[in-house]
Amino acid sequence: MTVVGGTPHRTPVPRRGGAVGQSVHDSLVVAWRNVIRMARIPEVVVFALIQPIMFVVLFSYVFGGSIAVGGSTKPSLYREFLMAGIFAQTVTFATAGAGAGIADDMHKGLIDRFRSLPMARGAVLTGRTLADLVQTALTLVVLAVVALIVGWRIHDGVPKALAGFVLLLLLGYAFSWIGALIGLSVRTPEAATSGGLIWLFPLTFISNAFVPSGNMPTVLRVIAEWNPFSSTVQAARELFGNLPAGYPVPSSWPMQHPVWASLIWSALIIAVFRWLSVRKYRSATG
Template structure:
């Protein structure tokens, strides 16, 4: 006589919540993009060369002709300059983010992702996170170069780390603008051009490379309310570098808070637009 033992039913895995699935999917896509970057090292190398060239050119070509406060010392200008170069570096990564997404669109990869049971915003979030990692590596190299040309931190390591956190937050915010551009154009070349055209006025009509008090009144007002300028000003204060603004404009008086507010608003706005565009985009 044989006895049959009924197997206990195996419980089905509990479904993950929306947030858990979104985070997991985003990390998977980010890992995919990071692996791709390591297989194309020239992407990282060329991304590091440009900011290093800006440091050297601005420091030694314009260093003796720029007035910061009452000083025209090249050493003072180098310390003034670095917050602007750091901010420019993290925002110029926008063009790369847009080009990468446009390339995925052009190859049909985005359509494949859209056919999978994954969170809708995970593809874009993963891409922007991977770009943030690459930007962080570039900033680390840039810090070494800055130290070599004479830049120093005067307010201690904790404040310096806070400044770099603001920079990376700004870079992450701008990468969502790049994501929207990449989804809106047909080719990676167009995404690169579209990602740079608007960045030049944003970075140069600011306090990054010149003292904004020396600008004409209408340009000075634009520069003082520029989100880019708020982060540059906050970094100068946290680094203890020269060029702290005496302007009465609210973003200059509360630069750290203004930097956070601007970055968060940009992320919320452009992530919403980019995810909406992703849902309706076709190859």
């Protein structure tokens, strides 16, 4: 600190590697802070696992013998068909947690404290979404173990299966930016949780996650086939080798090219909602 004309003047802190390097550094610092916070509250992770495990058990054993997949009602076929949908639902439902966490930080004034530090403005949100991605990845690992126990298998090798999980995590990361925008737009964590879930139910159920989209009425079928959620589910099924013989693949472009459709949708959602979230953050803390 120096004195200029009798007035204290704080010497600017040198930025690491320019604006981009500073932003990356600050984002990782905030992400690590949130990961440590999650580790100190393990019940958050435990409760996040309960719902998807319940969905696996209920859909596998309650509906497994009554829903036809590829012309067959064998429960084992439906379990393999189902798991990509459960994985995708799990990563997207993390949106509510991301929104609630940011709303909680806003409510407690933590964001104002971050604002007083010499750090990149977007780093607070990027760090939070990266930390949520770590939690989602851990949840997917546990859920995959449960799926293997109930009979789910991969059939096209580990590299393709890993690619399928990468697409699922990318979708979850994209949706966490929607959660960030919701968290910045409401006043309480409770409102963020409700706002983060209410639109996810129609998105996930008007899709090919739990039933083949070809069984739906025309309007719902078109919505389901162009749903970004459906593209990732279809891509994961192909990469896991979980499409049964005789399963009719819809003729729409996203269903014919699900990997590309999933990548495009996720990149588009990240680009749009990150820009909106950072803009909202700046106006909320300005």
